[in-house]
Amino acid sequence: MSTQIAPPEGTDRKELDRVVIRFAGDSGDGMQLTGDRFTSVSAVFGNDLATMPDYPAEIRAPAGTLAGVSAFQIHFADFDILTPGDQPSVLVAMNPAALKANLKDLIPGGLLIVNTDAFDNNNLEKVGYTENPLTDGSLAGFQVYEIPMTTMTVESVKDTGVNKKEAERSKNMFALGVISWMYSRPLEPTIAWLEKKFAKKPHLAQANVAALKAGHAFGETAELSAFEIKPATLAPGTYRRITGNQALAYGLIAASVQSKLPLFLASYPITPASDILHELSRHKNFGVRTVQAEDEIAAAGMMVGAAFAGHLAITTTSGPGLDLKSESIGLAVSLELPMVIVDVQRGGPSTGLPTKTEQSDLLHAMYGRHGEAPLPIVAAYSPTSCFWAGIEACRIALKYMTPVILLTDGYLANSAEPWRVPSVDKLPDISIPFASQPNAGEDFWPYLRDETTLARPWAIPGTPGLEHRVGGLEKADGTGNISYDPDNHHLMTQLRAAKIKAIEEEVEPLEFDADEDAKVIILGWGGTYGAIGAAVRRLRNRGKPIARAHLKHLNPFPKNTGDVLRRFDKVVIPEINTGQLSRLIRAEFLIDTIGINKVRALPFRAGDLEQELLKIMES
Amino acid sequence: MSTQIAPPEGTDRKELDRVVIRFAGDSGDGMQLTGDRFTSVSAVFGNDLATMPDYPAEIRAPAGTLAGVSAFQIHFADFDILTPGDQPSVLVAMNPAALKANLKDLIPGGLLIVNTDAFDNNNLEKVGYTENPLTDGSLAGFQVYEIPMTTMTVESVKDTGVNKKEAERSKNMFALGVISWMYSRPLEPTIAWLEKKFAKKPHLAQANVAALKAGHAFGETAELSAFEIKPATLAPGTYRRITGNQALAYGLIAASVQSKLPLFLASYPITPASDILHELSRHKNFGVRTVQAEDEIAAAGMMVGAAFAGHLAITTTSGPGLDLKSESIGLAVSLELPMVIVDVQRGGPSTGLPTKTEQSDLLHAMYGRHGEAPLPIVAAYSPTSCFWAGIEACRIALKYMTPVILLTDGYLANSAEPWRVPSVDKLPDISIPFASQPNAGEDFWPYLRDETTLARPWAIPGTPGLEHRVGGLEKADGTGNISYDPDNHHLMTQLRAAKIKAIEEEVEPLEFDADEDAKVIILGWGGTYGAIGAAVRRLRNRGKPIARAHLKHLNPFPKNTGDVLRRFDKVVIPEINTGQLSRLIRAEFLIDTIGINKVRALPFRAGDLEQELLKIMES
Amino acid sequence: MTESGNDLNGTRGITEAGGGVGTLTRDDFASDQEVRWCPGCGDYAILAAIQGVMPDLGIPPEKTVFVSGIGCSSRFPYYMNTYGVHGIHGRAPAIATGIASARPDLTVWVVTGDGDGLSIGGNHLIHALRRNVNLKILLFNNQIYGLTKGQYSPTSEEGKVTKSTPFGSVDHPFNPISLALGAEASFVARTLDVDRKHLTSVVRRAAAHRGSSFIEIYQNCNIFNDGAFIALTGKEGRSTNRIYLEHGKPIRFGPDASKGVRITPDGRAEIVAVGEAGDANLLVHDEHRDDPSLAFALSRLADGPTGPTPLGIFRAVDRPAYGDGMEHQLRSAADQQGPGDLSRLLNSGDVWTVN
Amino acid sequence: MTESGNDLNGTRGITEAGGGVGTLTRDDFASDQEVRWCPGCGDYAILAAIQGVMPDLGIPPEKTVFVSGIGCSSRFPYYMNTYGVHGIHGRAPAIATGIASARPDLTVWVVTGDGDGLSIGGNHLIHALRRNVNLKILLFNNQIYGLTKGQYSPTSEEGKVTKSTPFGSVDHPFNPISLALGAEASFVARTLDVDRKHLTSVVRRAAAHRGSSFIEIYQNCNIFNDGAFIALTGKEGRSTNRIYLEHGKPIRFGPDASKGVRITPDGRAEIVAVGEAGDANLLVHDEHRDDPSLAFALSRLADGPTGPTPLGIFRAVDRPAYGDGMEHQLRSAADQQGPGDLSRLLNSGDVWTVN
């Protein structure tokens, strides 16, 4: 850990293996952009990295208030890392609000860079500081760089012809310049980017570039600590950064291409899922149809309609929207048509904490429909895995003629990672044939099943001779005619369950990674993958033998799940909920589980997990 | 069993301990009414009884078709009985369709009474009989009474001035007369009832009475078998017959009276729950407000609003409606306001089998909301217990300031039983005080909790000084102000769960009833109570030791549930679903369970259960 | 049949309409399922009329989809030998929007009831109309909930005594025509179950309209609301109360066309005796008027079908259909950006290479 | 305070409005919560106006309830020191209907947005209007989804480029006034965030109306849809484009009131130069006309707020309020059947005794 703390002084570049920086300022201060630029440069430079934005809650609060603080955290390193970092080792605070909101996270002895210009009485009062923390000694435990960033920025841009407001707005580039010098990031890519962005307003480009350079020069002149983080050794390939939401959108487009079906998305905006809709609506040249429906029920209904019509039909939402889609998903189960419902989980219950993350919709996805209405559940586990998850969910939906729920979460959705771009010709062919002729003598029976998959045929409108009606009333297996026969209902209930259960035959077995002598296995699912990995790494570094496994299919479970878990004395399940996977594992396998459950609507910290696991291992 | 079969001949009244009669005819034949009259007379006569109507599926099909068959089954006995009977020992079939649809249920050797007039070619063809079953020998295994009911009815009413259609319509009274003679039921109550019903159309009263008497006389003249079923020894008291839906409506009115709160019901019609709305809308003099909302979401929203406004707020629905209410129920959990959601379960998934029964919404009730949104679940177990369940659900809701889900089912809803009318002064006082003054210095904190129940105060509009705002965003415990603080969210998540868990402290312990040496316990919930009881009785009659228990609280479970179950080698859980309670028991207690799961959208038959249980006990 | 590639039109697997559209008969559109409405139900007449007119529309069964919600009326699709979805309560317009916007090559019909379409499904209905989705919407208005056995509906008259309102309902009903017009509907009409000729002609016009066609069909539920439309169907009312709207013609009705409709100077439609008003002062009906105010005023002539009531097409104007707009965007995106290239997409943005 | 018995009015635990209504001030209605809209948001002006007018209405804070859904606008209740429910998206009218029909003694306000009220919540809105529930509904129309950061809404103009419609939207917007009128609304008005005097006067009228009052308030979202109402708020437009409707007065507007509105013989509202038309031929506005056709015609003067646009009260007619009808039934049932007696109820029907 010591390598994370900046050395007190010296212009020699000290080598670090990893750094976690958090940029924090007012919503209007451009912190997301600053973080994003720094990330981009670091990625191209070759570090491994992970990022996490932390937007203010929903609406833009008045400048300078706590509610208005916006932050962006980046973790970058010379090795493969797994999370955006528990706590920053470096905090850039552009105003008192940013300091107040974020200081508690900075590691002891960490480096604090403040824009002193913003620490006037007015701003201090707004957030309830009675004393100026820069002078009252309360920051003694940190290494503080006080920089009058606004003044210096304004000074540096004075020849560019920008007005005062524009000048002050450039201070985020000044901050970026400072940090770039300290962590030896090149300025050129950002200069090029600024020039492109402000191509139509050259004076703004000039001012931003001037501020950036001024910050860099200041770092050098003031002999701020300087560090070097070597590139990580990543697998060869072409890389790009990608967030979970974007990766998922790409995954769905890929599924469309690989299934040779046009993509149809009906969705209703909701945080943190909206960006999937936004991204997909940009790719009309792929034949992607996007509909912003009047509500989630309509979106789900449109999905059902498009599936009936022969499209690869998708809807995306978050918790409250999933509630509303329940009835339509139940219809989809009864119709046995392929479609994918994406739920980007956020803090609940009810409106809850809409911009935050949680894993609390698993049981809802599993059971949140009246009657017996089973369906497969797939979960992404890292931002880039959303690409895979999108394809996998579509593959299962099409092969088994069933709606599939795909779970991601607010953390995965907004966080970015470097992504090794897959080669398109390695992607699986997931196409299935439409029914094209009668299957029962002269007749077409819409519920005559495939013997292996139990899937029914998909006959789409436009196909002469296969006209048929489907609906939510119970239907006779085979003919699909309405049936109130009790035994048929029992049969259909069993068939619908068996079809989903049958998927386990081709779900890849649960991989696990166990040290010799490991007595404890940590079982995870979803977005905790990185944090669990980092915690396991730490335990191993301490010489503690441990095993881990991560579920990507939540229904059905991989066939070997029970066997894997039974090898160990203790099964520990960390979840950002009160124990939902635990409940499923216990019910399914009668295996005792130990939950680590923090429902803070934030990702786990690897350090906290490490401590909790240690306690469990030692008890 | 032998007592159930009618003896071949003789005019002496043979004593039977119980009989199961099914009246079956076309929708237009008045079978529900016939059954109802027979039931009423039997009840007043003093038999114990249970009934089950079997309506045709949703719409009135053309006369004479299978889809149009309507049936009514009554089980009556000289001892306390538990179910409407597995299979009729007597079948009255008014036409070929009724025969075809019901014959498979008649016990071997059972008594079959047919209206031969309806067995013409036209009617036979309509239901696909190529030969007349009355003549082709296919009924050899039964004792058949062929009676030309239509002709005899028309003849009997010819002096009353009714037209042909009206005359023919009276044939159900003829049938009732025949059966009344056979089972020695008095005619007077029915005559009085008919005279009241047709007070404004005396010729119809006359005709119906004439037909009734003619049937009775025919029975006597033709020397049909005649039986006697003595009154049952029931606990002393005033009795009436009541269906589950009606009992529930009364329970809710009682809860209103006992809580001193006006009752507010917002509902959207849906089978089989609509009758609760219908019943409650008749009692405006109790201050009951009923709103037929535009849909279930609105109904749930109105319930939430009425609860905020200080009413005892209720919504009633069935499966598809419960789906739609999910989001509002989640809001209710977050608001911590008292209200009751009644779900009358029916066959699912989707539209499923709307007029049939099922127990397949348990997990949906438990988990069917996004986020962590726990709430109590209460289940009625017999038609009359719906009265208790209505009060109990309201009691918990008020005491713990929480929405409660009350589960009943289509079987309980429509079936009738004799009900010993409770004495009003024995009903519990379930009132709770509204908040009337500040609770935090000068301020009112809407989320300042009671230490024992963890309930928050209920301050209703109109109370000066307690103005406050509630909403679905996460709120700080105590003040109730919006809070995005991670630790507060964790705390609130735990508090919401702890509040529900705390209810177990005062849920009555799980009663169980075990034979010495019983190694197997049967655990049930909901509407299977009667069937399980009958099966257990049969096993005991066979000398098989067994234990049973029935859960009335599904969340939280009674505190001793695990302990009770662990006393036995095998825990058998019969459910009309694929094992929903099983999953909860396994997850909660890590106890292995053996499910008996028939998803036929019909109540269990005691005989089938007995067989299944025997198998399990002997394996 | 195009088996390859990801086809913008979503027509993979679809053959072109087989020949012989001209030779279609009513039987081609009738399914083998037993019809299960109550004897005497108005739904039978509507079914007969629709099955009768389908062969004339020139669209083969396989290109036709019937979508419904839940209700007696919503059983309709089962009886049509076309593609069909019996959806869930109130959601037919949403499901149909999915089909129609995915597949502009299909003709999509929605069959709904006054409860299904105006109570639980009201929102989807008004949004479909606003968007002008290419749907032919048939609203069977029997002013009651049939399937759930007789509760009042949003079109039941005030004071209606039903199972759920034993003391009479206290809410004011919708006028479906006014509501549709307020929701920007481009084609709005009303007809009657028992008037087969009129029903057929209105349906034919609706089918030809590109965009949303909304038809309110007064339908008698002889079990739970018998005679609700007696003012229009009874012997006398038939001739006195039906106001047939005909484009380009002065609105006259009643025995000997002795009554007519005119617009008052302050913007109301009112019924007048032709003799008094003078033929020239009668309103000449104009379906195609862009401004829906005239159609709206006509819809207010009757609050409920208890007196003189307009039947026919209130409004029929051209406006781009939703699916067509979407289709246009797909085509022009493909034209401008070239067809989607997955590899190029995945490799877009700031990429870097590790060797 | 009545502590006993099951009180028909649901007023158990409620004291009568404390004295001093006349002495209420704006501060009595402002909560202690920090207001968190974007600086410059039109919501501030509306909040100020509402807080300003509340003391004049004569209803104390404890008898006032604000109910909202989800959206920027829906944060409104937090800033009012009254009872309040911040509900879920689109459901405010339903929640408020529950409150208002349970408690006719309260004044219930609904604050909603164009997405909340017209997209997801459209059905509840039109049903509340049809029923004439005693609600004061304020629809903040900024023609955009603010809270979810800028998607188009059902009032956004066609072709709108937003995050979810990068190529422009393809759907036609609602005209909220037309929709409300089509849904039988008894009180329908439109006003403007920046016109405090007008806003206040309209709100005052809405508060006095028994039944549903629907007010569309044009509200600028300076972050995601800045300037949407510039035609009415910009220096020039302000005087040329605001058509203030005043009951009983000929409709005139523009510089020197040089323009006016008249009804064409075929039932349309049209804008004319007063000089040409002649003062006497101008339409005299009549809010109270039972037939909503005139109000509807006026609503069609402007498809969107980009040219001359009517502001003010389109319609204000009396119709029984839903809760009052319900209340009436409760009272007359109690009068006729006597107050509920539980023991009698349970023992009703066919009973028998076992000894």
Ligand SMILES: Cc1ncc(C[n+]2csc(CCOP(=O)(O)OP(=O)(O)O)c2C)c(N)n1
């Ligand atoms: C979500 C849901 N709520 C309620 C129902 C029950 N239900 C079925 S049809 C219907 C109303 C039918 O009325 P209408 O639409 O007028 O059709 P009609 O039967 O009169 O043709 C209702 C309430 C349901 N099936 N699903």
Ligand SMILES: Cc1ncc(C[n+]2csc(CCOP(=O)(O)OP(=O)(O)O)c2C)c(N)n1
């Ligand atoms: C069920 C559900 N779906 C979606 C959302 C996300 N959401 C919150 S507000 C909103 C729209 C806001 O637009 P509008 O009503 O116009 O209010 P504004 O923010 O513009 O004031 C959406 C889609 C949600 N909270 N709940």
Ligand code: SF4
């Ligand atoms: S209940 Fe009414 S609408 Fe339904 S089928 Fe019967 S007559 Fe027709």
Ligand code: SF4
């Ligand atoms: S996003 Fe728009 S509507 Fe929302 S607070 Fe900001 S300016 Fe106002």
Ligand SMILES: [Mg+2]
């Ligand atoms: Mg109807």
Ligand SMILES: [Mg+2]
């Ligand atoms: Mg808006």
